[in-house]
Amino acid sequence: xxxxxxxxQTARTEKPEKAGHGTAGExxxxxxxxxxxxxxxxxxxxxxxxxxxGVDRQALSAEEIASWHTMIDWALSAGxxxxxxxxxxxxxxxxxxxxxAPPVLAGSHLDSQPGGGRFDGVYGVAAALExxxxxxxxxxxxxxxIVCVAWMNEEGSRFAPGMMGSEAFAGVRSLEDVRAVRxxxxxxxxxxxxxxxxAFPALRRRPLGFALAAYVEAHIEQGPILEAxxxxxxxxxxxxxxxxxxxxxxxxxGHAGTLAMADRRDALAAFSRIAVALYAQVGGHDDIVKFTxxxxxxxxxxxxxxxxxxxxxxxxxxxxxxxxERLGQRLVTLCETLAAxxxxxxxxxxxxxxxxxxxxxxxxxxxxxxxxxxxxxxxxSAAGHDxxxxxxxxxxxxxxxxxxxxxxxxxxxxxxxxxxxxxxxVLLRVLLPYAGEGAQP
Amino acid sequence: xxxxxxxxQTARTEKPEKAGHGTAGExxxxxxxxxxxxxxxxxxxxxxxxxxxGVDRQALSAEEIASWHTMIDWALSAGxxxxxxxxxxxxxxxxxxxxxAPPVLAGSHLDSQPGGGRFDGVYGVAAALExxxxxxxxxxxxxxxIVCVAWMNEEGSRFAPGMMGSEAFAGVRSLEDVRAVRxxxxxxxxxxxxxxxxAFPALRRRPLGFALAAYVEAHIEQGPILEAxxxxxxxxxxxxxxxxxxxxxxxxxGHAGTLAMADRRDALAAFSRIAVALYAQVGGHDDIVKFTxxxxxxxxxxxxxxxxxxxxxxxxxxxxxxxxERLGQRLVTLCETLAAxxxxxxxxxxxxxxxxxxxxxxxxxxxxxxxxxxxxxxxxSAAGHDxxxxxxxxxxxxxxxxxxxxxxxxxxxxxxxxxxxxxxxVLLRVLLPYAGEGAQP
Numbered sequence: 082x083x084x085x086x087x088x089x090q091t092a093r094t095e096k097p098e099k100a101g102h103g104t105a106g107e108x109x110x111x112x113x114x115x116x117x118x119x120x121x122x123x124x125x126x127x128x129x130x131x132x133x134x135g136v137d138r139q140a141l142s143a144e145e146i147a148s149w150h151t152m153i154d155w156a157l158s159a160g161x162x163x164x165x166x167x168x169x170x171x172x173x174x175x176x177x178x179x180x181x182a183p184p185v186l187a188g189s190h191l192d193s194q195p196g197g198g199r200f201d202g203v204y205g206v207a208a209a210l211e212x213x214x215x216x217x218x219x220x221x222x223x224x225x226x227i228v229c230v231a232w233m234n235e236e237g238s239r240f241a242p243g244m245m246g247s248e249a250f251a252g253v254r255s256l257e258d259v260r261a262v263r264x265x266x267x268x269x270x271x272x273x274x275x276x277x278x279x280a281f282p283a284l285r286r287r288p289l290g291f292a293l294a295a296y297v298e299a300h301i302e303q304g305p306i307l308e309a310x311x312x313x314x315x316x317x318x319x320x321x322x323x324x325x326x327x328x329x330x331x332x333x334x335g336h337a338g339t340l341a342m343a344d345r346r347d348a349l350a351a352f353s354r355i356a357v358a359l360y361a362q363v364g365g366h367d368d369i370v371k372f373t374x375x376x377x378x379x380x381x382x383x384x385x386x387x388x389x390x391x392x393x394x395x396x397x398x399x400x401x402x403x404x405x406e407r408l409g410q411r412l413v414t415l416c417e418t419l420a421a422x423x424x425x426x427x428x429x430x431x432x433x434x435x436x437x438x439x440x441x442x443x444x445x446x447x448x449x450x451x452x453x454x455x456x457x458x459x460x461x462s463a464a465g466h467d468x469x470x471x472x473x474x475x476x477x478x479x480x481x482x483x484x485x486x487x488x489x490x491x492x493x494x495x496x497x498x499x500x501x502x503x504x505x506x507v508l509l510r511v512l513l514p515y516a517g518e519g520a521q522p
Numbered sequence: 523x524x525x526x527x528x529x530x531q532t533a534r535t536e537k538p539e540k541a542g543h544g545t546a547g548e549x550x551x552x553x554x555x556x557x558x559x560x561x562x563x564x565x566x567x568x569x570x571x572x573x574x575x576g577v578d579r580q581a582l583s584a585e586e587i588a589s590w591h592t593m594i595d596w597a598l599s600a601g602x603x604x605x606x607x608x609x610x611x612x613x614x615x616x617x618x619x620x621x622x623a624p625p626v627l628a629g630s631h632l633d634s635q636p637g638g639g640r641f642d643g644v645y646g647v648a649a650a651l652e653x654x655x656x657x658x659x660x661x662x663x664x665x666x667x668i669v670c671v672a673w674m675n676e677e678g679s680r681f682a683p684g685m686m687g688s689e690a691f692a693g694v695r696s697l698e699d700v701r702a703v704r705x706x707x708x709x710x711x712x713x714x715x716x717x718x719x720x721a722f723p724a725l726r727r728r729p730l731g732f733a734l735a736a737y738v739e740a741h742i743e744q745g746p747i748l749e750a751x752x753x754x755x756x757x758x759x760x761x762x763x764x765x766x767x768x769x770x771x772x773x774x775x776g777h778a779g780t781l782a783m784a785d786r787r788d789a790l791a792a793f794s795r796i797a798v799a800l801y802a803q804v805g806g807h808d809d810i811v812k813f814t815x816x817x818x819x820x821x822x823x824x825x826x827x828x829x830x831x832x833x834x835x836x837x838x839x840x841x842x843x844x845x846x847e848r849l850g851q852r853l854v855t856l857c858e859t860l861a862a863x864x865x866x867x868x869x870x871x872x873x874x875x876x877x878x879x880x881x882x883x884x885x886x887x888x889x890x891x892x893x894x895x896x897x898x899x900x901x902x903s904a905a906g907h908d909x910x911x912x913x914x915x916x917x918x919x920x921x922x923x924x925x926x927x928x929x930x931x932x933x934x935x936x937x938x939x940x941x942x943x944x945x946x947x948v949l950l951r952v953l954l955p956y957a958g959e960g961a962q963p
Binding site: 194195196236237238241242243302303304321323325334335336337338339340341342343347349350352353354356357360364365368369370371372373374375376377378379381382383384385386387388394396398463464465487488489490491 | 636637677678683743744745762764775776777778779782784788794795798805806809812813815816817818819820822823824825826827828829835837904905928929930931932
């Protein structure tokens, strides 16, 4: 229960048990429909649902295509206008008066980790759709399009690395590069994209990288800070810098029972030496660095064969760009120093320094939280988001809501329904200034 | 060219360019047909051939079934009698006078590692078939069956652990246990065995574990000793002891960008700590220990997720049973000491102490090598073989031939044609005493 609800009796028309989070009456301030938003999130969670209560809806999968069908059905029933682009981003527009002017974007992504949860990504998309649906129901005709976006492959679990849709949109990565990536089964992004587009032949294609007026992304925090401080809205100040590396350690295979230890070039032994040093000297640098070896493939991975190759992915993050740079260099040096008698190659993939979100939008988020009576605080995003790639293009911002125990990328990821509604109401208020004369404050 | 050939001019009837390794004339000592044996090995190498010149013919695969068809065609055309048993061992008998007396067995296995070579296993089977074919062509009617055997799943790469066929035959492992094992795709041995048997509906079924008169296995050395000492025949004295373990390290998954290093229970970090200690304190114990982590699976193995589980297979070998026992205990202790804050479970799989082969058969092999003029030496087998499980059942022995650079379990595994022939000729001479009155010395 929040302060706003206590003073806004007239708003309690349809759902008195959830006052403060339901659609307000004509005389109250505008609010999204909290029940509809929650029901839609749970509907989307059934697409790719895992036995453990999570979601496996990886990029460009049959499950993601199914989630597009559902999103587009909802969009069309609200009078909104779906479209896509060459890299498989989904757009749902509340049409503006000037269709050619740079639109305002809000959204996130629909894809999940293989054992992901019901909120990461999909929350920001569903919240944006909910805001547009609320505006459309109120007859809003904004000066420019206000557009919900679902970026293609934020997670990077099926096709690596992630953020392909926003990177291709922002020109950080070429469409050609993106299309050439293959998943573990050998399917290319090109083929998967073509299948996606074939499933939606009627969708208009927007050009890649059209001009934007602003970008706002709502997301669960994926960390424990808001929950620990009992705050409902995080005003995201920026995203901590991130580097990722692909590392290949090449040794030589041999028979486990006959090849003398001294004669071995065991790729997994080299990996172990390197990893222990990296966990200590990079991962142990300070209290805020994040160092993860999330993926490791061993070849031939047979019980009685000395491994000839280890391929790993490293994820390194730090909010201080100078430290991030230094740790990246140390990482490369340690790999090269410790690999012998194997050979190592280190390929940098993502190299994204920390960024700062638009101060005016940060202020608008804080004011919106205050207006609806939700406690808010500034917070740095430890996780990466598509907003990182919008920030150089237009005024950009992010809204965080808490998630239980700070857990994400897990089946038991959870956000409270009241927090889900609060974040969407903040998003609504942040976007209202772009909605034109018909919108109430 | 060997000494025998130089004094055995009359034998050079068919293939003077390979004197000493071809089929001898009626007046010389009996020899196998070296060209036929080599051609058959190369024919079998085409079944499951890999682009790099090796073989991928894993247990109970379509490729192994295809190799059975080829073997059975050859057997029938030589008047030999194929049969199988409940665990998918292939038998090819030269029928004896007393069909109920314990037969003499010779053979090895047809399955390979996923990136295996053209000789490991298949050599011993093809050599045994060649010996029987030679005997059959000479009209031998032995007192008891002399039988070529191909044991099911020696390698253990598809279904782990290996030696399933010989273990089930010897009663070391129950048929039920074997049938319950599944491969990485979830296919059970039970289903794969049923498919194998369905492909050969006419094959007679022998009972599991029938009594044996003797067992002899020819094999490439899989080590560098014979080559280094310029010896062609290894008289195998025994097989070094082996232990294998399945180890599961359980941590907790989390977001790579948000979960503080101090709060992580990273299964791959725990693996790295444990592995470095094991390589040093177990793998570094002395010059003859062999310690291998051949297989490692990481879950969920996603780029930006802290790993929650690492599952590994350890292969530990030592010829001294007391040392092997001690190192096995140290391994368990190190895992348990270093796993925190993760949880570790260690499951012993194979526990096979060193064994000593039958002295009389060792002597027969040495004498056979001398008779055909091939330099020979005693040698301990560093690799495990099905013969380990026959040794407790009947007088057993192994014949080694060199392989280039000691390499096996690799696509470029290679044995010289003259060595291939020499090993089969030794096998022939070792089996002749079981062949009855019609056989010449």
